[in-house]
Amino acid sequence: MLERRRSSPGDDLVSTLIAEEQDGDRLSDVELVNLVLNVLVGGVDTTQSQLAHAVRLFAEHPEQWERVRSDPETFVALAVEEALRYEPITPFTARIMIEDVEYGGVTFPEGTIVLVGTVAANRDGVEDADRFDVAREPTKPLTFGAGIHYCLGANLAKAEMQEALAFLAARVERFELTAEPGFDTVQGVYGMASLPVRLVPG
Numbered sequence: 001m002l003e004r005r006r007s008s009p010g011d012d013l014v015s016t017l018i019a020e021e022q023d024g025d026r027l028s029d030v031e032l033v034n035l036v037l038n039v040l041v042g043g044v045d046t047t048q049s050q051l052a053h054a055v056r057l058f059a060e061h062p063e064q065w066e067r068v069r070s071d072p073e074t075f076v077a078l079a080v081e082e083a084l085r086y087e088p089i090t091p092f093t094a095r096i097m098i099e100d101v102e103y104g105g106v107t108f109p110e111g112t113i114v115l116v117g118t119v120a121a122n123r124d125g126v127e128d129a130d131r132f133d134v135a136r137e138p139t140k141p142l143t144f145g146a147g148i149h150y151c152l153g154a155n156l157a158k159a160e161m162q163e164a165l166a167f168l169a170a171r172v173e174r175f176e177l178t179a180e181p182g183f184d185t186v187q188g189v190y191g192m193a194s195l196p197v198r199l200v201p202g
């Protein structure tokens with residue numbers, strides 16, 4: 001992949017990364033491969049898993065799907081926000097303390113790995129937080145992380161999910177689970193292991 005782009009660069013991400021230079025420093029081959037892998041794995045598995053959860057949630061809450069279908073212009077974007085808040089496919093984000101940090105009266109010594117629980121954080125200060133409700137004012141979930149490592153693809157992921165839900169809203173009257181869905185573990189990307197669902201057209 002790198003050799004092909006090195007010998008004939010094009011208007012694409014890999015060629016741009018190869019050419020990138022800062023203070024006379026370029027990305028090594030290992031860094032380039034890791035970065036491209038991150039974008040591919042981080043960009044595909046994530047969004048499709050989040051979408052699978054959204055479909056499952058709508059199968060479990062048909063009245064919410066009816067609401068989306070009644071006014072997709074308003075509710076598709078809100079539905080995406082609510083699925084991201086309610087069932088984040090990234091249940092934890094992690095940070096390593098590079099110095100002692102005191103927070104809430106607790107000192108986290110340098111070197112500590114802190115796992116931040118997204119599911120709980122997404123419910124903090126949110127009214128009736130355990131209710132899946134597409135009419136909710138968008139909150140500020142931690143699903144895409146925070147700070148300088150905030151997800152690079154957050155807007156793309158939301159746009160893809162909105163496209164998918166708008167497409168389905170125009171064609172599917174309801175989703176019916178035909179068996180118990182299976183859940184992945186919460187390590188890594190937390191998606192659906194199985195989602196036996198019938199799409200009833202309408």
Ligand code: HEM
Binds near residue numbers: 044089094146151157
């Ligand atoms: C629903 C879909 C997605 C979710 C929930 C998600 C979630 C996350 C989270 C939690 C992080 C770590 C943020 C932090 O530690 O503060 C992250 C980082 C990242 N995401 Fe996503 N992501 C999604 C889709 C995507 C897509 C579509 C792309 C690319 C096309 C992408 C590319 C990346 C990259 C490159 C990083 C690393 C950013 C950095 O370290 O500076 N993600 N994502």
